[in-house]
Amino acid sequence: MSKDIFPVVMPKLGMEMTEGQITKWHFKEGDALNLGAELADIETDKLSIPYEVEFEGNLKSVIAEEGVTYPVGKLLAVIAAEGVTDDQVDEFVSSYKSVEPEEVEVAEAGGGYGSAVPSSSNGAAPAQTGPQASSVSSDAVRTFIEENNLNISPIAARLAIQAGVDLSSVSGTGRLGRISVANVEAAAGGPLGRKANRVNASPVAKRLAKQKGVDLDVIQGTGPNGRILKRDVEGASAGGGLASVVQVGPARYRTEPLSGMRKAIARRLVQSKTEAPHHYLRIELHMAELMSLREGINKRLGDKKVSVNDLLVRAVGLALRDVPEANVQYADDEMRFFNQADVGVAVAVESGLITPIVKGACKKSVLQISGEIAALAEKARSGGLLPADIEGGTITLSNLGMFGIQGFDAVVNPPQGAIIAVGAVEERPANVNGLLDLAPMMHVTMSCDHRAIDGAVGAKYLAAFKDLIENPVSLVI
Amino acid sequence: MPEKSMRDAINECLHQEMERDENVIVLGEDVAGGMGSPGGPEAIGGVFSLTAGLFTKYGEQRVIDTPISESAIVGAAAGAALAGLRPVAEIMFTDFMGLCLDPVYNQGAKFKYMFGGKAKTPMVIRTTMGAGMSAAAQHSQTNYAWLTSIPGVKCAVPSNAYDAKGLLTSAIRGEDPVMYFEHKMLYMAACEVPDESYTVPFGKGNLTREGSDVTIVAFARMVHLANEAADELVAEGISCEVIDPRTTSPLDEELILESVQQTGRLVVVDESNPRCSMASDIAGIVASQAFDYLDAPIKLVTPPHTPIPFAPNLEYAYLPSKDRIKQEVQQVMEAL
Structure with a gap:
């Protein structure tokens, strides 16, 4: 029968994806579905993409609700061929076991949880007759622990499932090597469950x-x-006698649930600022040469235009080629050295920020890079980015020059090694051939994850970057 | 998986451990079951039948029927453990532990420490505990708290047949003195128990119910009352998490604290008298280590500070009940 019934489960759309939500179902129960039809929109913490129908049939059961977050592998809906009865579908749903997203490293076989426990002194019903008060059932927790063979506190397991915490790199420091709630909270970057919102x-x-x-x-x-x-x-x-009083009475703000992207920004940047020791290297660049190069290019191009940002991305990539020791990631207690220069470009979108990757930026012409960035930015704004568009990279360029910002310090986007923040190109007093004069200048701050990039390496990288920007002909040859 | 009573699970464990390791011996009053009776050994099968079949199979060298002298039993066990055996001594009622405390409290618990870690005392003392069968003040007590208070002694208080077998196996294979408490009212309680040997580690508690409003910590028979209370409270919209620590020494403080930090409320159910009890011990741990997570006072459901009555109606009133647990849970839910 099962070949006539197809489970629609939360897909795993990227290495780091652990959960997602259906933002919209495009069909309702009973509708006929053709291969490739867009069944629903799925939003992960990074992007939103359509779920395409992989099995032709009728949409028999819609289980997942719009706007609710589900773990990868969770049954969302059921598609069935003609002739399958509702009873068969119900039976399929009730016996369906969610597939866990990935193999989780085994700490130690536990034996701490899941032993048979009679629920009355007569020794009658087993434990699963108990209440399922939390949003994750005790059966689900038990299955999760058993299937992954984890030595974990059942409370920690429940919270990890609820919050979608990836346990593959979590090691247990609790009782007898057990993964404790504290271990899961460290991986999640903050308190979980009720602890998260407690008034102390x-x-x-x-x-x-x-x-x-x-x-x-x-x-x-x-x-x-x-x-x-x-x-x-x-x-x-007493009416605000103490400085500690912020406000009394009804709250003067409105609240909105966090979008997947907002949550991801929060989680990843807190992780970065708490785990990655940042250091900041600042320089100021003479931009006259680059500005005139750009003017020359754009005159030649006619309709198309190359932006300062396009040239900067090219320079970021070439500098990585010249200083390969800065082309690194630090993750899972290992250093990763990359052959090609993949550069992230921070793009502001309506609901937040996303950093698509320009792959091989040192091998592509400025014009190619310009075209790619435009395409990626368009996809980012329309929600069409694919996982491959945003994964990887060792360094990101974040440019707030267009907003008139002089200079700023950005937060490293883990597991990347560094981020370069550039401000506006402005006429500022500068040393021009030994004389104090006005010249187009630009502030640059390179934020480095000190675990990956030491000060001297970062300085060497910035020197290469400066050389490329101030002698920009190398960007086009 | 087959269902077995706690009695059968413990008996099965003894058979399997004696089979596995010839250093395991059993000693106690009437462990041969009927010695001296007209039928001879195994005619009756011991007072609670926990050692049934052992004498026939392993003989008088390894299944030693002792005189009625608790201090002789435990003294011999401590000495045998020092000499390399793995004795499993039986004290018929834990109420008699006062007669034989020295070999446990001042000898067995201290050997490892007094002899620079060179001596081991792999001794298990099995004993029965618990009220509920009108056995009066001298045969009904649950004194695990005072044995828990002795550093160097481990204490197990299994609530079900599965844990009973696994914990006893761990105890026999371990290197430390263990007090192993069997609740008389649970001997017939059955659940699924594997035929093969397995261990349940000391110091790891078990969640028997998952919930979000109140944490209930309960021991031995009280776990069942707590589960029943939790199941009935669901109808009132109260979600209880029930923790069975399984061992009182070492105690899984971590699991208790993790749970209380989520629920914000704690009720401890303990069949022992309230003063210097596991209930007051856990209340102290949570008050000092999870104060900032509490939303209500900690409530203790225990008998009063009095000997256990003989009269069934008084004994019933004396013991914690499902209804008392429910009342205390309802109270902490109402508290600020």
Whole structure:
């Protein structure tokens, strides 16, 4: 029967994808589906792409709800051939076992969880008759632990499933080598479950707040670990007598659930800033030569235009070729050295920021790079980026010059080794042939992950970059 | 997988460990089961039948029927362990531990430390505990808390047949003195138990229910009451997480703290008297290490600080019940 029934599961669209959501179903139950039809839009934390029908038949059961995040491998819907009955579909759904996204490294066979436990002193029903109060059922947790042969606290496992934390590189430091909640939280980059949103207040502060009608959410605690104490609540109810009081009364803001992209930005940048020790190298570049080169190119091109950014991407790539020790990633406790220069380009889109990769930027002409960036940016804005467009890269170029920003420090996009932040090209006082004069200048800050790129390597890289920008003919030969 | 009662699971474990390792011996009062009776050994099968079949199979060299002297039993076990055997001693009721505490408390628990780590004491003391059958104040106690308080002694309080077999196997194969408590009211409780040998590690608790509002920690027979309370509270919209620590020493503090940090509420159910108990111990651990995660006072469901009554109605009132657990859970849900 199963060859007549096809499960639609949350696909794994990239190495790091652990969960995704259906943003829209384009068909409803009962609709006939042709091969290749766009069944639904799937949004991961990085991109949004359509799910194309791989099995011709009727959409029999839609299980996943729009806007809810599901782990990779989770059954989302069922397609069945003609003649399959609803009962058969129901049976398929109820017996379907979600496929785990990937093999997870085994720490140690546990034996800590899942032993048979009778639920009454008569020894009658087994444990699975219990309540399934959390959003992940105890059966799912048990299956997850058993199938992956993990030595993990069942609470940690539940939270890892809920938050879609990849456990493949998490090692257990809990009791008897068990993966603890603390280990999972370290991998997730912050507290999980209820701990994530807890208001930390002492019991007396809570009681006082209730009596006085003070909203604890808006009070900054002054106690240990930010605990809200009695004095903080008293200060708040006294009308803002304490500096710790931010606001009392109804919140003056609206809330929106976090999009996948917003969550990804938050998670990855917190990870970067907490795990990757950043150091910053700053230089200022003379841009006169590059500006005149660009003017010359654009005159020749006619309709097409090459931007300063296109030239900068080319220079970032060529400098990686010249200083290969900067063409690195640091990840999973290993260094990765790359042969070709893949350069990320930060593109602002409506809901956030995405960094598609220009592959082999040192081997492509400025014109090719220009065309590629335009195409990638267009795909980014329309939500059409593919996983391959955004994976990899060792360095990203982030340019806020068009907004008039003089210079800034960017956060490394892990596992890349560095990010280059450039500001606007402006006429500024500068040393021009030994005289103080106005000249087109540009600030550059290179943020390096010190685990991957030391100061001297970064400085060598920036020197190569500076040389390419200030003698830009090398960008076009 | 076959279902077995806790009695059968423990008996099976003893058979398998004696088969596996000839250094394993069993000693205690009437472990031969009927010695001295008209039928001779195995005629009756021991007071609780836990050692049935061992005498016939392994003989009097390894299944030693002792005089009625608890201090002789445990003293011999401690000495045998020092000399390289793996004794499994039986003290018929844990209420009698007062008679033989010295070989456990001041000898077995200390050998490793007094002899620079050169001496090992792989001794297991199996004993029965628990009220509920009107056996009165001298045959019904659950005194695992005071044995837990002795560094150097491990303590197991299995709540089901699966854990009972796995924990006893770990205890016999381990290198330290172990107090192994069998709740008399659970001997007939059955669940799936593999035929082959396996171990359940000491110090790893088990979640028997998963929930998000209240953490209930319970031991031995209390685990079943906690599970039943949790199941009924679902109808009231209260989601309980039930933890069975399985061993009180070492104690899986980590799992308890992880759970409380998620639920914010703790109820501990302990059949022992309340003073200096596992309940007060766990309350202290959570109050000091997870204070910032608590949303309600910690509640303890224990008997009163009094000897166990003989009269069935009084004994029933004395023991923690499913309804008392539910009441305490409801209270912590109402608390601020």
